[in-house]
Each structure stands twice: as structure tokens, then as C-alpha cells.
Amino acid sequence: MTSARLPVVRVADYALDGIAATLGAVTPEQGGALLGIPGSDTVTQFVHDRSADVTSVRYHNTDWLIQEINQVERRTAARFKGIIHSHPRGMPYPSGQDRSEFARSLELNTALTRYLAPIVTHDVTTALDGHELVLDGCRMSFFGASQSESGLRLTPMRPVVLPVRRALTRAGFTAVDEPALITVGDSAMLGTTGEIGGLGLVTILFGADYPATAPLVFLGESGPIPLDWELGVPGEDRLERVVGRLRSRPAKVPLQARSAGLLSPALADRRVLVVGAGSVGSYLTEVLARSGVGAFTLVDPEEVAAENLGRSAYRVDDVGTPKVEALARLVRAVNPAAEVAGYAAALDGLPIEDLAKLVEGCDLVVAATDDNQAQGRLDHLAYWFGKPAVFPALYRGAEGGEVIMVAAGLPCWGCSTGGVRAATAEQESPLRRTDYGTGRLIAEPGLLVDIHHVSSVAGKLALGLLHPDSEDVAAMRFAAGVRERGANYAVFANRPDYWIFASVLADTYGQYAYQSIWLAPSRDEACPVCGEQEGRTDPTAYTAEAPGADLLAAYRREAAPGE
Ligand SMILES: [Zn+2]
Ligand SMILES: [Zn+2]
Incomplete structure (x- = not known):
């Protein structure tokens, strides 16, 4: 034989x-x-x-x-x-x-x-x-x-x-004991924990067909890290290669190396709640992570679909994964030290106590949902807990958009949108024409560059609002200027002669597109969100059966008093 x-x-x-x-x-x-x-x-x-x-x-x-x-x-x-x-x-x-x-x-x-x-x-x-x-x-x-x-x-x-021990030795792994067989799902794997210089505590799980297939490698407490398992390399060299690449990763990513003086390292201790992980939310999360924001709470009920790839931060590997999970992966790929919590749920799918805790536990709210009711609910919660918030939104076809910045002393999102809607009523308004409640960019055609143009302003405001008052960096002054002017409602034109821009800027030299106008809406003294203290209502008192119903009714009355 x-x-x-x-x-x-x-x-x-x-x-x-x-x-x-x-x-x-x-x-x-x-x-x-x-x-x-x-x-x-x-x-x-x-x-x-x-x-x-x-x-x-x-x-x-x-x-x-x-x-x-x-x-x-x-x-x-x-x-x-x-x-x-x-x-x-x-x-x-x-x-x-x-x-x-x-x-x-x-x-x-x-x-x-x-x-x-x-x-x-x-x-x-x-x-x-x-x-x-x-x-x-x-x-x-x-x-x-x-x-x-x-x-x-x-x-x-x-x-x-x-060749388990041979591979571990070549990779510089110091184990305490011999590997032990453990059960992982339906299969058995050889597991061992030890130290690798430069990587600290490492746990490695080998399958029975190692080295044909990659082992699972865990660094510290995080999940298995994706490995580039090179089958073209001799089997006994593969783990060593992988470890070499992991070692060459920086222990701490100097995210603000190119933004010194503009941003502060204090951002590493700040948490942003991002509700809505679509085009706008995924872009803003990535921007904030790359700017050094250290913690994120992400809320979105959907999974990544192939159609999302042309207009978001997601990748082919993310398709079929909850957006919050894929986005968490992206954040950690940029900054392994970042802390990310994800909730694959719609805003009204979260019990109000939990939602209140998420808002209370963050330093800034990014309200990037396609849903006015959800935006209103976040507005109320953020205002109630004294958390600043940004509300980016795109208009039909992403031809224009808006960013509303809300912080203590400024009118809330409800007052801002209601006021501007009334003020622009005589104009040929995209807000008016398309019904503000459903006119947002959901599955609408629209260019990613136009979405980013509007979202990036929300990002800059967010960066400013995230700094503690004790800091003094350039990003803070941008948001501070908005607060001083009370002009917290920015509208954007992504194409020439758009909406009010055509008339407002008619006599201004050199106009074409990508302008912004910063509007100063007024606050309704009787507003349950931002009005006189005694008239404000507790947003956590809403029942889960009728999320935000009171607020929406109040908002509608306020926004369209004649109807
Ligand atoms: Zn014998
Ligand atoms: Zn208000």
C-alpha cells in the first residue's frame, strides 16, 4: 500500500x-x-x-x-x-x-x-x-x-x-500550558493563551486542519481579529507572518497628528450617540472617529444591503450585518481603543428608560434618522438632559439640505424647523413643496458628494460642541460663533439657483453653488421642549405604545398654526 x-x-x-x-x-x-x-x-x-x-x-x-x-x-x-x-x-x-x-x-x-x-x-x-x-x-x-x-x-x-507548537514558537508566543481542546460551536479547537512581545495577552484557537485554515486570534478582550491568511506562504510561516503584521500596528493611533490646535485630545473621553446609521450617520461616525472621538453609541434597526455601498461608509463584507455592528467594526479599524456600543433597533423599539439612559450617558446626539418623529423625540430628550445635538437632513434629490444645531440657550429642533418653515412659506420652498415630514432623502436618488457636503458641516459643529468648555481650540470657535449669532439653522444649496438661494444671493458677486445661509429661528416661549422652564414636559414620561405622540402633536400645532 x-x-x-x-x-x-x-x-x-x-x-x-x-x-x-x-x-x-x-x-x-x-x-x-x-x-x-x-x-x-x-x-x-x-x-x-x-x-x-x-x-x-x-x-x-x-x-x-x-x-x-x-x-x-x-x-x-x-x-x-x-x-x-x-x-x-x-x-x-x-x-x-x-x-x-x-x-x-x-x-x-x-x-x-x-x-x-x-x-x-x-x-x-x-x-x-x-x-x-x-x-x-x-x-x-x-x-x-x-x-x-x-x-x-x-x-x-x-x-x-x-504544527501548533512550532508555529507558536516561531511567532514568539510564550504559553503557560500546552494547548487544550475546547468546544467551539459544533467543532473542537485547540486553544491556548499566552504572551507575545508587543501584543500582550493573546488567545489563539487552532482548527484540526491548521495550517490550511487560519486560527482565531484574540488580542486582549476584543473579538477575533480578521487575518490575512496567506496560503501561498509555507504553512509553518503563516502565523509568524500574521503576528509580524499585528506587531507593526501602532499601539495607539495618533489620530490628531494632523489636527493639532484644531482639535483637543480631550475628544478621546467623549461619547457620541448616533441615531440612524445611513448615509449621513455612517459618514459622521467615521469622521468623528477619525477626529479622535473615543466612544460611540449607535442605534439603527437595519442591516447593510448591497444598495447601501454606493452611498455610505459600508463595505462588501458588511452586507447582511446590522449597520450598527458594521459601523462599530469600522470605528475599531480606525481606532482599536475606541469603545462602541450598538443597538440594532429602531428608536421607538427601545424602551424609554433605556433611550433616556443612552442620551443621558452621551456628550452629544447626532440625530440622523429619516423620521421626523424620531428626530423630535431625540430633540426633546437631548434638550431635557442638557446634551447638545446636531440634526442633519437632506432635501429631495440631495439638491440641498440643512443642519440644525441645538444646545442650551438655542431654540430646539422643533422650534427651529417650525419657525423656518413659516418664514419661508412665501418662497418656492422644497420644504413646503415636498411636505417636510416625508420630503427627506430616504431611497431617493442623490449624490454621495452632496450628502457629504451637508453632513460635514454637522460634523464640524459636532466637533466643536464635543469639547469641554475648559478647552480652547479652533473647532470650538466655529460652533461658538453659531451660538453667539443664534443662527443655528443652516441651509445648503448643492446646485446653482436652488430655492431661496437664487433670490437671496441674486446680487452677490461670484455665486454658483454649494452656498449656505445661516438662519436664526425664534424660540416659542410655550414650547414644551425649549420654552419657559415651567412649561417644559418630561420626555421620559412618554409611553412605549405612543412614542413621541405628544411632541409630534405639539410640533405640528406649532409648525402649522393655520392648519
Ligand atoms: Zn507491545
Ligand atoms: Zn422649542
């Missing part, structure tokens, strides 16, 4: 090392147990029967070994696979007496379909067969015993080394 046609037995290299260091180092006959992956001819552990009587001519396992096997089976997912023992020189195969013991073991261990029974000898000079290997002056000849109709069948098996 050629070796290629022999059944394969996979053996972890550290188990082979253990065999060579014990059975291989002493006079026959000695032995030990093999344990491994249930239902597979894979050996992941060797237990030396060290208390066996060495004066005896023939090896017979001890009660101590049986107890050890039971212990390993209790502690790990590894299961008993068979017994390896040594023979005198010139006998690299099981004896007649061995065969009858194999048969007895198969009867006792009914879960075993194949009993692994390799023989160790010290003959390393004769040519090796396909079922043999030599390691450290020790020859291992692999056999498997199984029951058949005609009695015991003994089959030579081709050993394939699972």
Missing part, C-alpha cells in the same frame, strides 16, 4: 515532543494515553504513564493513567483515542498479545470506532515506511485497530503533524 492511500492520523507536534521526551528517552517497554478530537483521528494530547512499572518486560497501563484520562476528559473536550507504547528494537509493530489487548479496549470503549495504537522503537537507521516518522532518536510507527466482521483489523496510518 502506498503511503498516500493510508488513512491519516493527525498528531499535534507538542504531543509528539512529549512522546519523544518520555517513551523515546528510556528503555522499553513504557506507554501512555492518546487523547484528541471526538470522532476524528486527531491526537491533541499525550499523557505519559509515568508510574508504570519500568522493570516489567511488557507495558500495561496503570490505574493512575485511567484516572488521568478521566480528568483530562472532564477538564477539556479531548476524548480517549488509544495507547502508545514502546517496543524493543526490531519490533516496530504490535505483537499478538497487543492485538488481543486492542480488541479488549475496543470492547470497553464503545465510543471508539478506531483505537489508535502506535509503537515506539529506538531504531532510527532502517528506512521509514509511510506510516512512520522519526523524532529525536525515536521511531514512531502508527497503527489503528478497528473491529470488523472477520475480527480485529490493524491498519497502518500515515501521520500528519499538526
Whole structure:
């Protein structure tokens, strides 16, 4: 039989090392147990029967070994696979007496379909067969015993080394213990935790077909990191390559290296609540993360669809993943130190107590939903808890848009939109014409550049609002100027002669497109959100059955008093 046609037995290299260091180092006959992956001819552990009587001519396992096997089976997912023992020189195969013991073991261990029974000898000079290997002056000849109709069948098996220890050593990994077999979903994996210089605490899980497939690598407490597993590289080099690349990653990303004096490192301690992770929300999250904002809470009920890729921050790998999860991945890819919490839910799908906690726990709200009711609800909560907020929105076709900045002392979003709507009523207004409630850019055609143009202003305001008052950097002055003027409602024209821009800027030299006008809406003293203190209502008092209903009714009355 050629070796290629022999059944394969996979053996972890550290188990082979253990065999060579014990059975291989002493006079026959000695032995030990093999344990491994249930239902597979894979050996992941060797237990030396060290208390066996060495004066005896023939090896017979001890009660101590049986107890050890039971212990390993209790502690790990590894299961008993068979017994390896040594023979005198010139006998690299099981004896007649061995065969009858194999048969007895198969009867006792009914879960075993194949009993692994390799023989160790010290003959390393004769040519090796396909079922043999030599390691450290020790020859291992692999056999498997199984029951058949005609009695015991003994089959030579081709050993394939699972190079786990070799790979770990080359990667500079210092483990405390040998890897242990654990259950991951439906399969068993070899897990080990240790240190790698420059990476700290690392946990690695190897599959039985390693190094054909990539291991799972966990750094610290974070989830498995995506690895570029190069199949073109020799198997024993792959882990070393991966570790080399991980090591060359900066421990801390200097995100503000090119914005010193404009932004403050204090942003690393700030948390932004982003509601709506579509074109606007995903863009703003990425911008804020790259600017050094350290924590995000993301809320969006949808999954990434292929159609989103042309107009958002998502990638092909994200399709089918909840947007909040994909966006969290993007943030961590930019800044591994960032803290991201995601809620794959619609705003009205969150209990009001939870939503209130999210708003209260953040430093700024980005309200980027397509839903006026949700925007109004966020407005009320943010105002109530004294959190600044930005409300970016695109008009039909993304030909124009608006950004409303709300902070203490400024009119709320409801007052701002209501006031501007009334003030522009005589104009040919996109707000008026398309019904403000549904005129936003949902599945509308619109260019990503136009969406970014409007969103980037929201981003700049957000960066300013996020700085604590104790700081003094340029980004703060931009938002502060808006506050001083009370002009918290910016409208944008993304094409020439758009809406009010055509008439307002008619006599201004050099106009074409991408202008902005900063409007100063007035506050309604009776507004339940931003009006006189005693007239304000508690947004957390809304019931989950009718989210934001009071507010919306109030907003509608206020926005269209004549209707
Ligand atoms: Zn024997
Ligand atoms: Zn108001």
C-alpha cells in the first residue's frame, strides 16, 4: 500500500515532543494515553504513564493513567483515542498479545470506532515506511485497530503533524500550558493563551486542519481579529507572518497628528450617540472617529444591503450585518481603543428608560434618522438632559439640505424647523413643496458628494460642541460663533439657483453653488421642549405604545398654526 492511500492520523507536534521526551528517552517497554478530537483521528494530547512499572518486560497501563484520562476528559473536550507504547528494537509493530489487548479496549470503549495504537522503537537507521516518522532518536510507527466482521483489523496510518507548537514558537508566543481542546460551536479547537512581545495577552484557537485554515486570534478582550491568511506562504510561516503584521500596528493611533490646535485630545473621553446609521450617520461616525472621538453609541434597526455601498461608509463584507455592528467594526479599524456600543433597533423599539439612559450617558446626539418623529423625540430628550445635538437632513434629490444645531440657550429642533418653515412659506420652498415630514432623502436618488457636503458641516459643529468648555481650540470657535449669532439653522444649496438661494444671493458677486445661509429661528416661549422652564414636559414620561405622540402633536400645532 502506498503511503498516500493510508488513512491519516493527525498528531499535534507538542504531543509528539512529549512522546519523544518520555517513551523515546528510556528503555522499553513504557506507554501512555492518546487523547484528541471526538470522532476524528486527531491526537491533541499525550499523557505519559509515568508510574508504570519500568522493570516489567511488557507495558500495561496503570490505574493512575485511567484516572488521568478521566480528568483530562472532564477538564477539556479531548476524548480517549488509544495507547502508545514502546517496543524493543526490531519490533516496530504490535505483537499478538497487543492485538488481543486492542480488541479488549475496543470492547470497553464503545465510543471508539478506531483505537489508535502506535509503537515506539529506538531504531532510527532502517528506512521509514509511510506510516512512520522519526523524532529525536525515536521511531514512531502508527497503527489503528478497528473491529470488523472477520475480527480485529490493524491498519497502518500515515501521520500528519499538526504544527501548533512550532508555529507558536516561531511567532514568539510564550504559553503557560500546552494547548487544550475546547468546544467551539459544533467543532473542537485547540486553544491556548499566552504572551507575545508587543501584543500582550493573546488567545489563539487552532482548527484540526491548521495550517490550511487560519486560527482565531484574540488580542486582549476584543473579538477575533480578521487575518490575512496567506496560503501561498509555507504553512509553518503563516502565523509568524500574521503576528509580524499585528506587531507593526501602532499601539495607539495618533489620530490628531494632523489636527493639532484644531482639535483637543480631550475628544478621546467623549461619547457620541448616533441615531440612524445611513448615509449621513455612517459618514459622521467615521469622521468623528477619525477626529479622535473615543466612544460611540449607535442605534439603527437595519442591516447593510448591497444598495447601501454606493452611498455610505459600508463595505462588501458588511452586507447582511446590522449597520450598527458594521459601523462599530469600522470605528475599531480606525481606532482599536475606541469603545462602541450598538443597538440594532429602531428608536421607538427601545424602551424609554433605556433611550433616556443612552442620551443621558452621551456628550452629544447626532440625530440622523429619516423620521421626523424620531428626530423630535431625540430633540426633546437631548434638550431635557442638557446634551447638545446636531440634526442633519437632506432635501429631495440631495439638491440641498440643512443642519440644525441645538444646545442650551438655542431654540430646539422643533422650534427651529417650525419657525423656518413659516418664514419661508412665501418662497418656492422644497420644504413646503415636498411636505417636510416625508420630503427627506430616504431611497431617493442623490449624490454621495452632496450628502457629504451637508453632513460635514454637522460634523464640524459636532466637533466643536464635543469639547469641554475648559478647552480652547479652533473647532470650538466655529460652533461658538453659531451660538453667539443664534443662527443655528443652516441651509445648503448643492446646485446653482436652488430655492431661496437664487433670490437671496441674486446680487452677490461670484455665486454658483454649494452656498449656505445661516438662519436664526425664534424660540416659542410655550414650547414644551425649549420654552419657559415651567412649561417644559418630561420626555421620559412618554409611553412605549405612543412614542413621541405628544411632541409630534405639539410640533405640528406649532409648525402649522393655520392648519
Ligand atoms: Zn507491545
Ligand atoms: Zn422649542
